[in-house]
Amino acid sequence: MTTLPDSRHFTLERLADGVWAAVHSVGGWAVGNAGIVDLGDVTLLFDTCLTDSAARALERAAVALTGRAPGLVALSHYHNDHVRGAEVFAAATVVASTVTRTLLRGPGHEELASDRSHGVAQLERARAFTRDADPHKRAFARYFVPYWEGLVASAPRASVRLPDVTFDGAVHFHGSRRSATLASYGAAHSGDDAVLVLEEDGVVFCGDLLFNACHPYLADGDPEGWLAALDRVANTGATRFVPGHGSVGTLDDVHALQAHIQGLMATAERFHRGGHELDDLAEPMPDDASADWAFTYPFYGANLRFLVGRMGGDRR
Ligand SMILES: [Zn+2]
Structure with a gap:
């Protein structure tokens, strides 16, 4: 068995002959998972991690595994932990949906400016939780201290690499070895989320449409759209699903996230009908x-506040 070229940022997992997932290592600076796909004549990357150093490790892994640097880079959505490393792939063709390109031009640049101006303060805030009495806040520090360390190191010199090619609906890549489909599933986790479907391999790279044993982040997207998108993910017929965060999952993990989001919506509805104010939700915890999932703090409470908040004034 050959040793895979792991780095401190991720562990590589072989999903098929010529298909690997790069699964983020806690403590590294990948933060978002990525994929390496050998199409035959060209190597395709799905997502590019949070920092240039993690993206360079991804490039080295692609060269070691496929014998060539990535020629195509497909982006799932505009969030920093999935796209920031794209600037490393200057010679590659970067592909994303039309909406994602628009979001990179606006909110993507705003996020980079915010990372630059608030990174040091956010890193100090995360470090303060390292010895907190609350285990959820210590877990927050374990994930978010490396996240902010990576941003403090990389954001000052980073730029937003805009896609060269955009699509609406889906774009199909055909190599001598396999085909792959990059499909936009619309507003879900963000304003637009795309997945990479490898039909013959039974693999879907889900981006942040799938969080596996991690709390999802709802507040930048459309929860109903997300549930519908997860139906589409489940209906691909695939058996392995690479999440944006967490380990490679199965169809059960797709259904578990769907059930969790439905449960959050029901809990928010109960709060709303009960006449509670948002302040009552200061820091709720799941029961x-x-x-036991990652990111319980702060995402569980943030998701409930978002869901209750958007129910607005129609309190019954
Ligand atoms: Zn995201």
């Missing part, structure tokens, strides 16, 4: 299996 089900998701209490």
Whole structure:
């Protein structure tokens, strides 16, 4: 068995002959998962991690595994932990949906400016939780201290690499070895989320449409759209699903996230009908299996506040 060229940022997992997932290592600066796909004549990357150093490690892994640097880079959505490393791939053709390119031009640049101006303060805030009495806040520090360390190191010199090619709906890549489809599933986790479907391999790279044993982040997207998108993910017929965060999952993990989002919506509805104010939700904690998931703090409470908040004034 050959040793895979892992780095401190991620662990590589072989999903098929010529298909690998780069799964983020806690403590590294990848933060978002990525994929390496050998199409035959060209190597395709799906997402590019949070920092240039993690993206360079991804490039080295692609060269070691496929014998060539990535020629195509497909982006799932505009969030920094999935796209920031794209600037490393100057010679590659970067592909994303039309909406994602628009979001990179606006909110993507705003996020970079915010990372630059608030990174040091956010890193100090995360470090303050390292010895907190609350285990959820210590877990927050374990994930978010490296996240902010990576941004403090990389954001000052980073730029937003805009896609060269955009598509609406889906774009198909055909190599001598396999085909792959990059499909936009619309507003879901963000303003637009695309997945990479490898039909013959039974693999879907889901981007942040799938968080596996991690709390999802709802507040930048459309929860109903997300549930519909997860139906589409489940209906691809695939058996392995690479999440944006967490380990490679199965169809059960897709359904578990759907059930969790539905549960959050029901809990928010109960709060709303009960006449509670948003302040009542200062820091709620789940009372089900998701209490053991990563990112319980701060995403569980943030998701409930978002869902209750958008119910607005129609309190019954
Ligand atoms: Zn995201």
